[in-house]
Amino acid sequence: MVGLVLVSHSAKIAEGLKDLTSEIAPKHNGIIEAGGMEDGSIGTDAIRISEAIRLANDGDGVVVLADLGSGLMSSETAIELLDDAGINVVLADAPLVEGTIAAAVSAMCGSDIEAVVKAAEDCRGVSKIQG
Amino acid sequence: MATRVYECLKAIGDKIIANKDFLTDLDREIGDADHGVNMARGFQAVIEKVPEDEADIGAALKKTGMTLLSTVGGASGPLYGTAYMEVAKIFAGKDTVNAEDFKLALEAAIAGIQKRGKAEKGEKTMLDALMPAHDAFSEQLASGADLVTALDAACVAANEGVEFTKTIAATKGRASYLGERSIGHQDPGATSATMTLEVIRDFLKG
Ligand SMILES: Nc1ncnc2c1ncn2[C@@H]1O[C@H](COP(=O)(O)OP(=O)(O)O)[C@@H](O)[C@H]1O
Ligand SMILES: [Mg+2]
Numbered sequence: 001m002v003g004l005v006l007v008s009h010s011a012k013i014a015e016g017l018k019d020l021t022s023e024i025a026p027k028h029n030g031i032i033e034a035g036g037m038e039d040g041s042i043g044t045d046a047i048r049i050s051e052a053i054r055l056a057n058d059g060d061g062v063v064v065l066a067d068l069g070s071g072l073m074s075s076e077t078a079i080e081l082l083d084d085a086g087i088n089v090v091l092a093d094a095p096l097v098e099g100t101i102a103a104a105v106s107a108m109c110g111s112d113i114e115a116v117v118k119a120a121e122d123c124r125g126v127s128k129i130q131g
Numbered sequence: 132m133a134t135r136v137y138e139c140l141k142a143i144g145d146k147i148i149a150n151k152d153f154l155t156d157l158d159r160e161i162g163d164a165d166h167g168v169n170m171a172r173g174f175q176a177v178i179e180k181v182p183e184d185e186a187d188i189g190a191a192l193k194k195t196g197m198t199l200l201s202t203v204g205g206a207s208g209p210l211y212g213t214a215y216m217e218v219a220k221i222f223a224g225k226d227t228v229n230a231e232d233f234k235l236a237l238e239a240a241i242a243g244i245q246k247r248g249k250a251e252k253g254e255k256t257m258l259d260a261l262m263p264a265h266d267a268f269s270e271q272l273a274s275g276a277d278l279v280t281a282l283d284a285a286c287v288a289a290n291e292g293v294e295f296t297k298t299i300a301a302t303k304g305r306a307s308y309l310g311e312r313s314i315g316h317q318d319p320g321a322t323s324a325t326m327t328l329e330v331i332r333d334f335l336k337g
Contacts, residue, residue, distance in 0.1 A: 009204075043169070043204020046212065047197065069305065070206035073247055077200060077209040 002107040002116045003030035003056030006100055007049055007066035007075050011036030017100055025104035032056040044071045049078035053089055061088030061113035063103050065120060067096045088113055094120035133183040136191040136226075139334045140181055144174035146330045147323060157319040161306040165205055166319035173203035173211070189223030192216070206304055207320055210244050210257065217243035228335065230278040237265040237285070248303060255301035255313060257320035263288040263295075264328055282332040289325040296321045 004021075008014040014035025021031055034052040037043045049064070056062045066075045075091050082089065090113060092099055099120035106119035133141070147154070147170045154167030177198045185191040196215030199208055217239040221232055241261050250256045267288035271281035296318035301307045306318070 037204050038201065041172075041204060043208065045201045045204070046209055047201035070204075070209060073206055073209040074200070077213060077247065 001028060001030055001058060002060045002103075002111065002113050003032065003053075003058060003062040004028075004100065004103055004107065004116075005049060005052045005056050005062055005064045005075075006031065006033045006035065006096070007044060007064060007071045008033075008035040008096065009042045009044055009067060009071060011040065013067065013096075017097060020097075021100055021104045024101055025108045028104050028108045030056045030058055030062075030107075031104060044074035046074040046077035046081065049075055050081045053078060053082060053087060054085065057087045057089075061090070063107075063113065063116050063120060064089065064091045065094060065096050065100050065103065066091065090117050092117050092120040094123050098123040098126065134186050134191075134226075136188045137181055137183045137185060139331060140191065140195055141178055142334050143327050143330045144178045146326050147171055147174045150323075150326060154319050154323055157317060157322055160316040161301060161309055161313045162319065163205075163305055166207060166323065169203045169205040169207055170211075170323055173199045173208065176202040186226050187223070188225050188228070189219045189221070192219035192222060195219075206248070207257075207323070209247050210320070213243040213247045214240040228278070230272055230276075230281060233278060233282070234265070234269055234272055237261065237268055241265060250303040253299060254303040255296045255299050255306060255318045255321075256303050257318070257324040259296050259299075259318065260289040260292040260321040260324040260328075263292045264325075279332065279336050282328070282335065286325070286329050286332050289321075289328050293317050293321045293325050 006014045006017050014033035018033045032052040032055045034049045037045050053062050064075045066072050079089050102123050103116050103120040106116045151167035151171040158164050158166035177195050180198050181191050181194045192215050196212045200212035218236045221235045252262045264285040268281045268285040271284045300311050301313040306313045
């Protein structure tokens, strides 16, 4: 199953999002959060993200979803650190909450990594309040 | 006994830690008031984690980069972390610094920061200190100057770069949210980059 890594500056956001996702996609056990810094402060940590990617990977690849600016930079760094690890890992260009839910559902249904990324990225233009 | 490279990293860390409030205040004007806090936390960890007896400059710088990646927290974490790791490749297996390698190191740092942050010159970032510093450094080398003389010129250019950041609007990073209102303030990352170069220069002067 395609794994997911949830990156946020805030550990609480990443944990909360993981809880929410587990409600919606209970059968997915490759969702790993990488929020905040090791000492609990706000920020992102490329090393922790790369460890989360290793954990999330069961061979089918990993999609990373990140929140703001430097979360993306740390995620890209983490992916580069794993250059030699042979893991198929993609950083999705998607809103964190909606993208994660869509990706988790897609992954749980057995989609391949391209389809999971697309499910997340399809959330970009979705209007929340249909008028 | 502590090696030269450790002493130099410690000197950079001491300088950044001593200027924690100053760097944070600069970031308060145009960002989110954490650059000094971020960098001080990162270099505190560098001072603790890089082995004092590491003689291989490349290994010490790689450890520095990895430590910054995991402790700085803000954008400057992946930016400086990547820069140090790219510079580490130039010094892999070496225990001395010469002018030619230093020039390659400046190039590697700039390339690493650009790979990560996709900024160009003139966007009010640390690149506005490092790119002119690199240009001045290479010009000096081309005319036969030695490492320390070239570094002196690089530091002058980096300081001019910091002054230049006061005159432009940020288009990358958090400061870009302010747009034109960021004019008039110097960039915190350009300031910390210049401090780093100055410490290295003073250190190599001995
Ligand atoms: N895309 C980028 N490219 C190069 N440097 C950048 C970029 N974004 C931000 N910076 C540098 O990072 C500094 C801010 O660092 P810091 O305050 O530690 O991180 P954050 O912006 O995440 O709070 C800026 O002053 C600028 O020099
Ligand atoms: Mg900041």
